[in-house]
Amino acid sequence: MKKRIIGIGLTIGTLAITAALSMGSAQQTVAACNVKAPANPTIINVFGFRFPMMEYYFNAAEACSKGSLSVKTSFLQPAQYETQVNTALATGTSPYQILHVNPRLVTEWGSKGWLLPLNVFIAKYKKQYNLDDISDKLINNTTLNGRQYALPVNFNTQIQFYRKDVFAELDLKPAKTLEEFTTVLEALKKASKTKYPLAIALGGGALAGEFHSNYAALGGVWFDKNKKPAFNNANGVKAAQAIRDWLEFMPPAVLNYTNDDVMVGLQQGDIALSKIWLTRASAMEDEKVSRVVGKIDYAPAFKFGGNGLGANTAEGDALAIAASSKVDPDLAFRVVMEMLGKSNQLNAASLGMVSRDSIATNPTLVAKNRAWVAAASNARQAVPLRPAVPFQGIATTILGNELRAALANKTDLKAALDLAAKKTEDEMRVQGFIK
Amino acid sequence: MPALICISPKLEPCFLAKKVIPVKPREFWAFVSPSVVVMTVLMVLPLFTTIYLSFFNFNFGTTPKFIGLLNYTRILEDTRFWQALGFTLFYMVVSIPIQIALGFGLALLLNEISGLKRFFISIYLVPYIVTPVVGTLAVSWLFKDRGFITWLLSSIGINIQWYADVVAARGLLIGYGIWGAVPFVMLMLYAGLQAMPADPIEAAIMDGATWWQRVRFVMMPYLRPIFIFIAMVNIMDAYRLFDSVAVMTQGGPGNATATIMYYTYSIAFQEQLIGRASASVILAVFVIITLLYPFLRQTYIDIVGGKK
Numbered sequence: 001m002k003k004r005i006i007g008i009g010l011t012i013g014t015l016a017i018t019a020a021l022s023m024g025s026a027q028q029t030v031a032a033c034n035v036k037a038p039a040n041p042t043i044i045n046v047f048g049f050r051f052p053m054m055e056y057y058f059n060a061a062e063a064c065s066k067g068s069l070s071v072k073t074s075f076l077q078p079a080q081y082e083t084q085v086n087t088a089l090a091t092g093t094s095p096y097q098i099l100h101v102n103p104r105l106v107t108e109w110g111s112k113g114w115l116l117p118l119n120v121f122i123a124k125y126k127k128q129y130n131l132d133d134i135s136d137k138l139i140n141n142t143t144l145n146g147r148q149y150a151l152p153v154n155f156n157t158q159i160q161f162y163r164k165d166v167f168a169e170l171d172l173k174p175a176k177t178l179e180e181f182t183t184v185l186e187a188l189k190k191a192s193k194t195k196y197p198l199a200i201a202l203g204g205g206a207l208a209g210e211f212h213s214n215y216a217a218l219g220g221v222w223f224d225k226n227k228k229p230a231f232n233n234a235n236g237v238k239a240a241q242a243i244r245d246w247l248e249f250m251p252p253a254v255l256n257y258t259n260d261d262v263m264v265g266l267q268q269g270d271i272a273l274s275k276i277w278l279t280r281a282s283a284m285e286d287e288k289v290s291r292v293v294g295k296i297d298y299a300p301a302f303k304f305g306g307n308g309l310g311a312n313t314a315e316g317d318a319l320a321i322a323a324s325s326k327v328d329p330d331l332a333f334r335v336v337m338e339m340l341g342k343s344n345q346l347n348a349a350s351l352g353m354v355s356r357d358s359i360a361t362n363p364t365l366v367a368k369n370r371a372w373v374a375a376a377s378n379a380r381q382a383v384p385l386r387p388a389v390p391f392q393g394i395a396t397t398i399l400g401n402e403l404r405a406a407l408a409n410k411t412d413l414k415a416a417l418d419l420a421a422k423k424t425e426d427e428m429r430v431q432g433f434i435k
Numbered sequence: 436m437p438a439l440i441c442i443s444p445k446l447e448p449c450f451l452a453k454k455v456i457p458v459k460p461r462e463f464w465a466f467v468s469p470s471v472v473v474m475t476v477l478m479v480l481p482l483f484t485t486i487y488l489s490f491f492n493f494n495f496g497t498t499p500k501f502i503g504l505l506n507y508t509r510i511l512e513d514t515r516f517w518q519a520l521g522f523t524l525f526y527m528v529v530s531i532p533i534q535i536a537l538g539f540g541l542a543l544l545l546n547e548i549s550g551l552k553r554f555f556i557s558i559y560l561v562p563y564i565v566t567p568v569v570g571t572l573a574v575s576w577l578f579k580d581r582g583f584i585t586w587l588l589s590s591i592g593i594n595i596q597w598y599a600d601v602v603a604a605r606g607l608l609i610g611y612g613i614w615g616a617v618p619f620v621m622l623m624l625y626a627g628l629q630a631m632p633a634d635p636i637e638a639a640i641m642d643g644a645t646w647w648q649r650v651r652f653v654m655m656p657y658l659r660p661i662f663i664f665i666a667m668v669n670i671m672d673a674y675r676l677f678d679s680v681a682v683m684t685q686g687g688p689g690n691a692t693a694t695i696m697y698y699t700y701s702i703a704f705q706e707q708l709i710g711r712a713s714a715s716v717i718l719a720v721f722v723i724i725t726l727l728y729p730f731l732r733q734t735y736i737d738i739v740g741g742k743k
């Protein structure tokens with residue numbers, strides 16, 4: 001009798017915990033998936049890096065699991081994600097069917113033939129899924145030599161996030177130029193209202209991205225007409241020096257900070273100002289994790305240099321299909337299209353600016369999402385993306401390594417850029433990109 | 436010295452043995468062939484593939500192109516390689532003596548106490564039981580900007596930037612390495628102490644030796660082969676340090692905490708230069724063989740005897 005009572009108690013306890021956990025992880029509503037399950041059991045693995053909007057889309061993908069079709073999703077941190085996908089795609093039999101990409105990854109993986117060109121499927125399903133509604137500019141970012149390798153899921157850009165209460169108290173306005181940005185930082189540092197005035201993600205590949213935004217705003221190019229590295233010039237030094245100047249206002253470990261670290265710093269009230277991706281805005285208003293609900297406002301990235309360009313890109317995340325996937329690509333494409341259906345994008349709009357023009361420009365939604373206004377301004381002042389050439393990855397990695405070492409060790413920036421340019425050229429020669 | 440028994444169809448390969456029991460060749464190969472096959476597939480073939488690839492320019496998704504010794508030249512010219520090797524050696528030199536000293540101290544304490552031995556052994560083994568990446572993640576969070584230890588220290592006025600300061604970042608990795616390795620050292624030496632015959636200790640006591648003299652002149656010489664074994668294992672462990680670097684510091688600040696393994700990983704999987712990473716692996720193998728040579732030689736001398 002006693003054993004039975006203990007058994008019943010344990011069962012009830014387990015059920016209660018399970019119910020509590022499932023309530024705790026309740027997912028946002030996603031639209032019903034209209035993909036018909038195939039005749040044979042099929043697994044589609046969807047793989048990406050995490051931020052709130054992408055989590056929503058991945059939930060939408062899982063809604064396609066029915067009958068013989070099982071859609072499984074997983075996330076990793078961006079750097080680890082790239083490493084894992086690189087290795088998986090190189091094997092020639094990708095275990096992942098649907099992959100989260102951005103313009104840089106489209107260039108890198110598309111040029112190696114690892115992504116499936118989607119033009120045939122786009123033509124086939126254009127009308128059914130109203131693909132004309134997806135922004136042309138975003139589509140261009142996922143196209144390489146006429147081949148479209150991915151479908152954009154959002155518009156993303158680096159805007160200023162700032163504490164409006166702190167700014168109001170100090171009578172500060174978000175910076176419109178680099179000089180104003182420096183003035184704001186000094187005022188924030190002097191007032192010490194937050195632990196640090198500023199944080200910008202500079203860990204991993206983010207440092208080279210930040211350098212690119214500054215450098216391209218000054219009109220800098222990565223390679224000259226002979227394909228030789230050209231970033232070790234006065235503009236390159238100016239772009240790098242700006243990052244060095246910002247370091248004194250940022251957390252000491254910022255050279256290792258990911259976007260998640262910056263987001264948490266903002267949410268916890270440690271940071272008064274940041275330049276971070278638009279997709280992080282919704283997390284500021286999440287009462288479960290944010291101490292700054294209603295306290296953050298948004299502004300376009302400041303202009304860097306005299307060319308009228310902001311220290312920001314205008315790009316977006318996208319979904320691609322692995323070329324070596326053994327799953328029917330038509331089926332994988334339809335799952336992607338269901339993820340990006342209008343109903344799902346309407347829901348996802350609460351988490352960022354989606355890729356369908358009809359939603360991204362909807363006046364009611366724009367009025368509700370303060371960050372979108374800043375993002376729209378960013379789109380007009382954005383610098384060009386890094387060149388879509390297969391050797392860009394070499395330059396990005398080497399520059400990132402050398403610049404990080406120079407910033408961490410406080411060594412000469414020009415020498416670091418010269419060394420990076422020399423190493424890049426040597427490497428490009430070894431790999432046969434130049435003679 | 437316990438007699439070694441060799442089971443071999445021939446006497447020649449059994450040069451280490453004191454006593455030889457001949458077996459038929461067919462039986463010998465039946466016993467050893469599974470190991471030979473497994474070792475060949477899992478160790479010899481990958482090693483030869485790595486040597487082969489180290490002479491090629493080979494990236495993910497490209498056809499290998501023979502480039503001779505260029506990968507080796509590039510590695511040896513790369514300051515990051517030397518920095519990584521430098522930190523790896525520094526890590527070994529600093530952490531291994533502390534690991535052994537602490538482990539030996541704990542083993543002696545365990546040997547002395549009569550009650551609660553199981554309890555203490557269980558407690559000491561916790562770092563050894565925790566999955567490395569899980570343990571590393573947990574510890575790394577404790578020391579992050581918003582981590583508990585960082586907060587605790589800052590509340591008493593000690594502000595340490597664990598991931599931004601070179602000394603702090605290196606100290607954190609070394610401290611974590613010591614925390615993780617001490618249980619193994621303790622366990623090995625405690626087992627050695629337990630197996631030690633009572634006679635020499637009793638004789639030393641009769642001769643009026645102090646506790647420290649007994650440790651220094653009786654126990655330590657007795658445990659010498661175990662110390663050598665532990666040093667070898669810990670050198671190899673320290674040399675292939677990767678998980679804590681990858682999870683905690685990613686080689687930073689700058690390149691200050693990159694180890695040889697992390698450097699090789701960066702080249703292979705971040706820069707996607709598989710050929711060059713293969714060259715780095717081969718160079719790393721040469722270094723570790725050089726480092727282990729004195730220990731292997733000493734072990735050989737201890738077993739076979741001969742000129743030291």
